[in-house]
Amino acid sequence: MDPNPGLLLDLQDVSKGFNGVTVLDGVDFHLRAGEVMALIGENGAGKSTLMRIVTGIIPPDSTSAMMFRGRSVTFTAPRQAIDAGIAMIHQELNLLPHLSVADNIWLGREPLNRLGLIDRGRMRREAATLLQRLRQPIDPDQPVASLSVGQQQMVEIARALSLNAELLIMDEPTDALTDVETAVLFEVIRGLKADGKGIVYISHRLGEIFALCDSVTVLRDGHMVHRGAVADLDEAALIRHMVGRSITDQYPYLPCPAGPERLAVDGLSAEGVNDVGFTAAGGEILGFAGLMGAGRTELGKAIFGANRLRAGRIRVDGADVRLRHPRDGVAAGIAYVPEDRKAEGLIQAHSIHTNMSLAALNRFCGPAGVVRRGDERTAIERFMTAFSVKAHGIGAEVCTLSGGNQQKISLAKALMLSPKVVILDEPTRGVDVGARREIYSLINELKAKGLCILLMSSDMPELLGLSDRILVMAGGRITGRFARGEATQEKIMACAIG
Structure with missing residues (x-):
């Protein structure tokens, strides 16, 4: 019974x-x-x-x-x-x-x-x-x-x-x-x-x-x-x-003085992107809004070199960059955190150690090409502490971590490159409210150091809370541009649906 x-x-x-x-x-x-x-x-x-x-x-x-x-x-x-x-x-x-x-x-x-x-x-x-x-x-x-x-x-x-x-x-x-x-x-x-x-x-x-x-x-x-x-x-x-504690400000906005132009995109066309142009400064978070299929992810991948450009010009710190491969994006100082960490961001069967430092091994190599394991381990452990990663150690396989902890590893992997421009595609997908606050604080730290951050997110409060400006995309084009004080959810949605 x-x-x-x-x-x-x-x-x-x-x-x-x-x-x-x-x-x-x-x-x-x-x-x-x-x-x-x-x-x-x-x-x-x-x-x-x-x-x-x-x-x-x-x-x-x-x-x-x-x-x-x-x-x-x-x-x-x-x-x-x-x-x-x-x-x-x-x-x-x-x-x-x-x-x-x-x-x-x-x-x-x-x-x-x-x-x-x-x-x-x-x-x-x-x-x-x-x-x-x-x-x-x-x-x-x-x-x-x-x-x-x-x-x-x-x-x-x-x-x-x-x-x-x-x-x-x-x-x-x-x-x-x-x-x-x-x-x-x-x-x-x-x-x-x-x-x-x-x-x-x-x-x-x-x-x-x-x-x-x-x-x-x-x-x-x-x-x-x-x-x-x-x-x-x-x-x-x-x-x-x-x-187990209070969090008073879920979306902490950090006002920073506008820095020099760090990224310029002019007439960019690629798969899912049509004639997009914008500029972004150092010390700025530029948000990208849009409905499913609007072209935000495709734009991020094109700027990073993962999607082939059909037309357009990209400049980093005033210098033209030619992007034919993600390695070109890395060399230009561009880092990209993909929205699909399982398929594109991480190697699931490998350790935290391997995943986090994989793209940045050159940073830890001496003159003879030998990896300085102590420096590498110190950098990895610093990120694990900063991100409050819950794991049994840096040797734990990524597939054994929760989705939110995997997202933290994907973020740390990109930041390990010490980039000038960071493209964050749904950076808090699957991340809890406490860890989100930690990630937002880290993003603000990067902003304060003069990095240029492109934030692609379907989380409207996240975009409105963190961004200095917001661009809205629909059908692969930019359909709206808003300064922080002008942006509202209603205005953004009106542009997103064309």
Whole structure:
């Protein structure tokens, strides 16, 4: 008999450790049907680990109890959880880039026709229906590799919706989405709630929690420190539960005197970018806003040398630079932090040590080309301390870190180059509120030292809070330019939608 009638999911006394380090310590978790529960905490608090236990990806260490839909369950494989009615949208994308959108949505569950053959027509039709529900004009036959990160995130969401699960776990689902796409997703979630589905919503964007969720569970250092109604909290109280301290200014703006022109872009055209021009000074944060597919990422990659230029001129400190490869960007003093750390920013199977210093090894080489390991290690450890990276040491493999800690390593890797221009593409994607504050403080330190910072972000408060100026992009072009005192969310959105 179910000891807690009315509960969709009931976990008791869940514990889990890795390599002798306790990640979860006696955690209880409860969710009712028709409830949207926020699960929050700093990076490394244990949120993803708890949900991976629920979905059968990893087993708990302790003899804990788990009830789902009134029955005691033990999942030893993800397929068992899916068959029981539990689906999860992971923070890191889990798509096969060489397959089509429809193939990814139905992977492993392909419908068959009367002859026992895969019914591709039905796959395409139902995939199109799911994408239409998410208002995504994506061809189901389109290869996933050709989609932006935000579009790939929508495909992940469509795949989870196709399972028609009773419990849907969303781990940072809006990290790659703009405000418009996020609003669409919220409509879908509210529809699922009305249908009696249970939603576990993991997010570092606190505004989303107050806009969407009914209740909240807070984890800190593997312990459950708070559970209750969202309506009973304000943002300051929520932050105190998460980090154990108050954070008074989430987006600290640092006014700096304008320095000399550091970067000039004139008539730049490349894949997804059309005739873009702007200048940016040292000691300035220039923000770039826009909807999904606006061209922000493509612009950043073109300036770094990762996307081939069709036309245009780029100058750093007044000198023309010719960019045919990322190494040319590095040589010119340009660093780029990509939005997709898993595919483009880091080597997952390698250590923190290898990843962080890989692009900057020349800095640590002596006259004979021998790496000064002591200097290298000192620099790595300095960044790990500054970024509060939670790891077992610099030898830990990147794939063992939480998403937020991986993002910190990706940032440190770029800054290890001591660049003049830093391009930050979604720099706080998957990073908790405490770590965000640390990253913002570091960005301001770079600004104070005279670096030129291009901030591409779908987080509107982040852009409005940190930027000295904001450029808005749509269709690969700049459609709006705002000084700090002029920019508002309404003005930016008006330019973003053309």
